[in-house]
Amino acid sequence: MPDRVPSPLRLHMSLARDLGIAILSGHHLPGDNLGGEVERSGTLGVSRTAYREAIRILVAKGLVESKPKAGTHVTPRKRWNLLDADVLDWMFSGTPGEQFIHDLFELRGVIEPAAAAFAAERHTTGHLETMDQALAGMREFGLSNAEGQKADQNFHTAILDAAGNEALASLASSIGAAVRWTTRFKLNHSPLPRDPLIEHEALRDAIATRDPAFASATMRELLTLALNDMAIVLG
Amino acid sequence: MPDRVPSPLRLHMSLARDLGIAILSGHHLPGDNLGGEVERSGTLGVSRTAYREAIRILVAKGLVESKPKAGTHVTPRKRWNLLDADVLDWMFSGTPGEQFIHDLFELRGVIEPAAAAFAAERHTTGHLETMDQALAGMREFGLSNAEGQKADQNFHTAILDAAGNEALASLASSIGAAVRWTTRFKLNHSPLPRDPLIEHEALRDAIATRDPAFASATMRELLTLALNDMAIVLG
DNA sequence: GGTAATTGACTTGTCTGACAAATGATGCTG
DNA sequence: CAGCATCATTTGTCAGACAAGTCAATTACC
Numbered sequence: 315m316p317d318r319v320p321s322p323l324r325l326h327m328s329l330a331r332d333l334g335i336a337i338l339s340g341h342h343l344p345g346d347n348l349g350g351e352v353e354r355s356g357t358l359g360v361s362r363t364a365y366r367e368a369i370r371i372l373v374a375k376g377l378v379e380s381k382p383k384a385g386t387h388v389t390p391r392k393r394w395n396l397l398d399a400d401v402l403d404w405m406f407s408g409t410p411g412e413q414f415i416h417d418l419f420e421l422r423g424v425i426e427p428a429a430a431a432f433a434a435e436r437h438t439t440g441h442l443e444t445m446d447q448a449l450a451g452m453r454e455f456g457l458s459n460a461e462g463q464k465a466d467q468n469f470h471t472a473i474l475d476a477a478g479n480e481a482l483a484s485l486a487s488s489i490g491a492a493v494r495w496t497t498r499f500k501l502n503h504s505p506l507p508r509d510p511l512i513e514h515e516a517l518r519d520a521i522a523t524r525d526p527a528f529a530s531a532t533m534r535e536l537l538t539l540a541l542n543d544m545a546i547v548l549g
Numbered sequence: 550m551p552d553r554v555p556s557p558l559r560l561h562m563s564l565a566r567d568l569g570i571a572i573l574s575g576h577h578l579p580g581d582n583l584g585g586e587v588e589r590s591g592t593l594g595v596s597r598t599a600y601r602e603a604i605r606i607l608v609a610k611g612l613v614e615s616k617p618k619a620g621t622h623v624t625p626r627k628r629w630n631l632l633d634a635d636v637l638d639w640m641f642s643g644t645p646g647e648q649f650i651h652d653l654f655e656l657r658g659v660i661e662p663a664a665a666a667f668a669a670e671r672h673t674t675g676h677l678e679t680m681d682q683a684l685a686g687m688r689e690f691g692l693s694n695a696e697g698q699k700a701d702q703n704f705h706t707a708i709l710d711a712a713g714n715e716a717l718a719s720l721a722s723s724i725g726a727a728v729r730w731t732t733r734f735k736l737n738h739s740p741l742p743r744d745p746l747i748e749h750e751a752l753r754d755a756i757a758t759r760d761p762a763f764a765s766a767t768m769r770e771l772l773t774l775a776l777n778d779m780a781i782v783l784g
Numbered sequence: 785g786g787t788a789a790t791t792g793a794c795t796t797g798t799c800t801g802a803c804a805a806a807t808g809a810t811g812c813t814g
Numbered sequence: 815c816a817g818c819a820t821c822a823t824t825t826g827t828c829a830g831a832c833a834a835g836t837c838a839a840t841t842a843c844c
Binding site: 326363366367370371373374375376391392394395396397398399400413414417418420421424425428432479480481482483484485486488 | 561598601602605606608609610611626627629630631632633634635648649652653655656659660663667714715716717718719720721723
């Protein structure tokens with residue numbers, strides 16, 4: 315299977331991405347008017363149709379709202395779906411604010427230990443297998459390349475999955491973004507990043523023993539270490 | 550200010566809503582093909598433009614995906630943004646599955662105690678005022694009408710807000726949906742629902758004392774009682 | 785003179801019809 | 815039988831028009 319390169323983004327998605335990034339990066343502030351559809355689509359050199367579809371996407375993600383005569387305005391930050399997969403992607407395409415990184419990790423600290431506890435109670439052999447495959451991937455490729463990073467992400471997703479809670483599982487993409495950011499950030503700032511494989515294996519075993527409190531504590535440990543690594547680099 | 554009635558949904562949003570509900574209610578299963586754009590927009594009696602904008606919204610929320618020649622397919626459930634405000638609205642416009650309700654409350658059980666702890670540490674007087682206003686609303690109107698239910702929701706949102714974490718705050722709409730459902734459900738099934746005002750006031754005071762552990766425990770208590778109420782009604 | 789209803793102009797919303805681009809399926813070729 | 819070229823179908827994009835909505839100025843009326 316020749317690694318299907320993801321088909322280039324459609325125009326409307328590409329537009330939504332560009333506008334989304336412009337908003338998330340602070341280039342357009344909440345309350346700002348993006349200008350009329352005809353005017354804006356004109357300067358962008360695209361049809362009003364494509365531009366409107368892009369706006370519909372942004373509206374769906376809570377970044378803007380548009381009313382007749384009033385135009386398209388950036389919504390207050392509180393209304394943004396910050397945990398949406400695309401929004402996080404757009405956020406991390408640049409350099410997100412330090413505060414937001416902190417918040418996202420704090421969310422991890424809330425979600426993942428709880429998920430680990432549930433996973434300890436409810437996991438099936440299938441979930442363990444997925445986790446083991448992910449660990450094997452991390453072991454084989456290391457975290458310095460895309461394959462290994464994907465494996466890391468798969469490991470954390472598998473735990474959310476094993477927790478047997480759809481609402482929690484919906485946060486997998488958000489957590490995944492944080493996971494990706496961690497490795498990317500550490501690789502950029504630290505020449506020899508500590509290999510977190512041991513803690514991951516310990517976590518897997520903790521879940522396998524079906525001891526919720528133990529699994530939760532082990533997850534907390536893993537997150538603490540990950541956070542320490544970043545704190546050290548940040549100074 | 551004469552209570553602006555929310556302008557009727559635009560056609561594309563209305564279409565997205567209808568299709569979204571059809572998907573969430575299981576009328577269209579994951580993998581199902583929604584049919585071609587021309588065909589479908591024809592039977593719905595709308596233009597392809599409006600139909601396409603509706604599809605863009607559903608794509609943005611992860612419910613469907615469309616590729617040339619392949620058509621528009623419902624995505625696997627795992628890809629759905631179940632915590633999106635609109636998706637939850639659509640979900641609760643019908644009768645959501647019992648398992649999902651359970652999952653959502655379990656998520657509340659993870660998020661809200663943690664948020665209460667953070668709120669105890671970080672809240673400002675402004676947050677306390679908002680909470681007090683919400684409590685006043687609950688006291689004045691009761692939970693049997695829209696005003697009071699809104700106040701209840703505002704109270705919980707204020708706590709997520711006071712936690713000083715944007716990522717957590719993004720879950721406000723999801724939590725809010727669960728809160729709305731609780732009261733609606735209890736009112737429908739129990740003639741004299743227990744008034745949860747006392748616990749809310751206790752929670753407010755717990756947060757005001759700036760004792761994270763205490764605030765967290767009080768929140769857990771409130772949630773336990775709410776869950777018990779529902780369990781009793783469910784039998 | 786001030787307030788409320790009316791009109792007007794501008795912007796988003798919707799429709800129509802056409803062409804471009806992508807892709808799954810078909811059938812050909814080695 | 816595998817791989818490749820072709821084709822037909824469907825989504826993607828474009829252009830232009832009209833409908834519906836909303837804000838603002840203007841007018842009418844008290």
